[in-house]
Amino acid sequence: MSRTTLAEAPGAVAAPRRPRPARRWLRLVSPVTLVLGWELAARTGLLAPEKLPAPTDVLATGWRLTRDGTLAIHLLDSLTRAGAGLLIGGLLALVLGTVAGLLRLGDDLVDPPVQMARMLPHLGLVPLLIIWVGIGESLKISLVALGAFFPIYFNTYAGIRDIDERLVEAARTCGLGQAARLRHVVLPGALPSLFLGLRLAIGAAWLSLVVGEQVNAQTGIGFLMMEAREFSQTDVVVLGLLVYALLGLISDLALRVVERRMLTWRRGLRAT
Amino acid sequence: MASRTAGHLNRAAPVLTAHAVRRAFGPTVVLAGVDLSIARAEVVALLGGSGSGKSTLLRILAGLDGEASGSTVLHGTAAVVFQEHRLLPWKRVADNVGLGLSGTDVAGRVRRALAEVGLSERHRAWPAELSGGQAQRVAVARALVREPDLLLLDEPFGALDALTRLRMQILLRRLRAEHGFAALLVTHDVEEALLLADRILLLDEGRIVADLPVDLAPTRTPDDPAFGALRRHLVGGVLLVAFGLWRLLSERHFRWAGMRLSAAQLAGWSFLMSSAHGAGLMLLPALVAEPVPGGHSGHLAAAPVGALSGLAAAGVHTVAMLGTALAVAMLVYQVLGVGVLRRAWFNVDRLWAGVLVAAGLVTLIRA
Numbered sequence: 001m002s003r004t005t006l007a008e009a010p011g012a013v014a015a016p017r018r019p020r021p022a023r024r025w026l027r028l029v030s031p032v033t034l035v036l037g038w039e040l041a042a043r044t045g046l047l048a049p050e051k052l053p054a055p056t057d058v059l060a061t062g063w064r065l066t067r068d069g070t071l072a073i074h075l076l077d078s079l080t081r082a083g084a085g086l087l088i089g090g091l092l093a094l095v096l097g098t099v100a101g102l103l104r105l106g107d108d109l110v111d112p113p114v115q116m117a118r119m120l121p122h123l124g125l126v127p128l129l130i131i132w133v134g135i136g137e138s139l140k141i142s143l144v145a146l147g148a149f150f151p152i153y154f155n156t157y158a159g160i161r162d163i164d165e166r167l168v169e170a171a172r173t174c175g176l177g178q179a180a181r182l183r184h185v186v187l188p189g190a191l192p193s194l195f196l197g198l199r200l201a202i203g204a205a206w207l208s209l210v211v212g213e214q215v216n217a218q219t220g221i222g223f224l225m226m227e228a229r230e231f232s233q234t235d236v237v238v239l240g241l242l243v244y245a246l247l248g249l250i251s252d253l254a255l256r257v258v259e260r261r262m263l264t265w266r267r268g269l270r271a272t
Numbered sequence: 273m274a275s276r277t278a279g280h281l282n283r284a285a286p287v288l289t290a291h292a293v294r295r296a297f298g299p300t301v302v303l304a305g306v307d308l309s310i311a312r313a314e315v316v317a318l319l320g321g322s323g324s325g326k327s328t329l330l331r332i333l334a335g336l337d338g339e340a341s342g343s344t345v346l347h348g349t350a351a352v353v354f355q356e357h358r359l360l361p362w363k364r365v366a367d368n369v370g371l372g373l374s375g376t377d378v379a380g381r382v383r384r385a386l387a388e389v390g391l392s393e394r395h396r397a398w399p400a401e402l403s404g405g406q407a408q409r410v411a412v413a414r415a416l417v418r419e420p421d422l423l424l425l426d427e428p429f430g431a432l433d434a435l436t437r438l439r440m441q442i443l444l445r446r447l448r449a450e451h452g453f454a455a456l457l458v459t460h461d462v463e464e465a466l467l468l469a470d471r472i473l474l475l476d477e478g479r480i481v482a483d484l485p486v487d488l489a490p491t492r493t494p495d496d497p498a499f500g501a502l503r504r505h506l507v508g509g510v511l512l513v514a515f516g517l518w519r520l521l522s523e524r525h526f527r528w529a530g531m532r533l534s535a536a537q538l539a540g541w542s543f544l545m546s547s548a549h550g551a552g553l554m555l556l557p558a559l560v561a562e563p564v565p566g567g568h569s570g571h572l573a574a575a576p577v578g579a580l581s582g583l584a585a586a587g588v589h590t591v592a593m594l595g596t597a598l599a600v601a602m603l604v605y606q607v608l609g610v611g612v613l614r615r616a617w618f619n620v621d622r623l624w625a626g627v628l629v630a631a632g633l634v635t636l637i638r639a
Contacts, residue, residue: 170358
């Protein structure tokens with residue numbers, strides 16, 4: 001049988017495939033061991049509860065805060081900030097990226113300052129932003145907007161620039177005008193790049209939120225954590241971290257689902 | 273910028289006329305004043321080597337090049353099929369075909385166009401799921417569905433395998449018989465041009481150097497004797513002109529069958545092959561020869577003598593006589609080693625190249 005000869009052939013490379021079930025279970029072993037070890041160490045007193053509480057304690061705290069509604073209030077505030085910042089930064093980036101990508105004049109006028117600003121670490125702008133917009137809500141939203149702006153701008157720009165000129169030409173010979181070419185060729189052609197930008201922007205938005213909410217916040221997950229630190233409620237601090245991580249994970253997953261539905265044509269591309 | 277006018281529909285008028293079309297990329301002149309006219313329902317092949325400017329001309333005629341000068345007048349509508357299918361990867365086949373269509377019953381028109389290229393059942397497929405030949409057929413359907421008066425085809429089958437290409441050529445001939453569109457077919461394939469076209473334009477150095485009517489039955493095959501003769505003249509003519517010019521312009525030599533030959537000698541060998549073994553082998557030396565840096569070539573007489581038989585067969589007797597004299601001189605040199613001729617050799621080879629160019633042009637004009 002060919003199968004045995006394949007197996008015996010020295011240096012034969014197996015085709016890449018999904019990990020077998022057994023291997024997938026194997027990959028679970030070390031995380032589970034770590035969590036169990038953590039739990040055990042906390043329970044036996046090896047880890048001081050004020051340094052790192054047991055995972056079950058963190059979960060219990062999470063359940064308590066969910067039930068009394070505290071967590072929901074803070075989570076909603078954090079989400080509002082992230083949403084508003086993403087919307088403002090994203091729309092601005094989308095407009096400027098489109099102008100720079102489509103128009104030569106726009107490219108000449110918009111791209112150089114953006115390229116210069118890109119080198120500034122936007123989280124390092126916190127002191128300046130405090131002077132400019134104060135320490136209120138606008139600081140958090142500005143910070144998120146700044147973080148979201150760059151990935152979306154660059155990917156919009158690159159997405160438009162990378163569109164195959166020959167496709168635009170073919171659309172022209174099919175009688176498509178400027179607006180129709182934008183709708184049928186440029187927009188769908190730039191969409192994969194836009195999604196990539198959005199994913200990076202969401203990551204940047206959560207990061208900005210973490211930093212922003214540690215500056216004089218009255219609500220939000222970050223505030224929850226800062227307040228808990230004052231009272232040495234380590235379980236709440238760890239819970240905040242967990243919530244941040246989950247937010248990032250869930251938003252990324254959701255975006256991936258949307259992306260897969262909107263870019264079905266690429267699956268065919270990958271199959272060939 | 274080339275002025276591009278859409279004229280009124282008129283049965284008698286040509287569907288496309290172009291006048292003094294010029295295009296230069298920086299200092300390089302690609303089109304040096306091209307005039308052409310395509311009659312209604314006429315299929316014209318634009319033949320030329322790579323870099324001869326044929327695709328550039330088609331782009332200008334399609335209105336895709338704003339930098340050209342001259343004028344083109346299109347009476348009616350035109351559609352383009354490119355060498356690559358250029359389907360939008362994010363639209364399904366049917367949406368690609370119907371792109372930019374308006375009016376009544378778009379879905380029905382798209383369905384009929386897809387049926388005509390034999391791809392009805394693939395209307396829901398993504399372009400990435402199609403084979404090269406299928407994608408090109410969709411591109412043809414996308415052009416056809418617009419019911420153009422003129423179809424502009426830019427090496428549409430150039431990227432396909434031989435069998436698929438043959439099928440596509442048959443398909444195009446059938447569609448043309450059914451729809452009666454005029455077409456400009458840009459190609460570098462002489463056989464394809466002879467198979468599909470009513471008239472062949474030969475583009476070289478940015479000018480149309482020959483305008484050859486193809487007087488063959490509409491249902492022609494490459495086995496047709498008339499087809500063969502015409503092809504021999506065309507290929508021979510193009511070969512002579514091309515290789516003659518090459519020799520005149522460059523010192524590059526070729527290695528073929530273990531011999532080191534100048535371009536002029538290679539053309540000679542081609543004719544020797546073709547008269548000995550039939551026209552089919554004419555292109556063989558030209559196709560498999562390998563360019564090498566210039567230098568002295570050892571096989572002086574054999575190639576010119578071979579070429580002469582080709583020239584005589586093409587009916588260019590005066591040139592053949594002149595060439596014979598040269599060939600005899602070559603033989604004398606080779607046998608006796610006359611020193612004067614040795615020194616004169618390079619000039620003689622150039623002279624021979626000039627003779628080839630002249631003979632090629634005569635052959636093309638007579639074809």
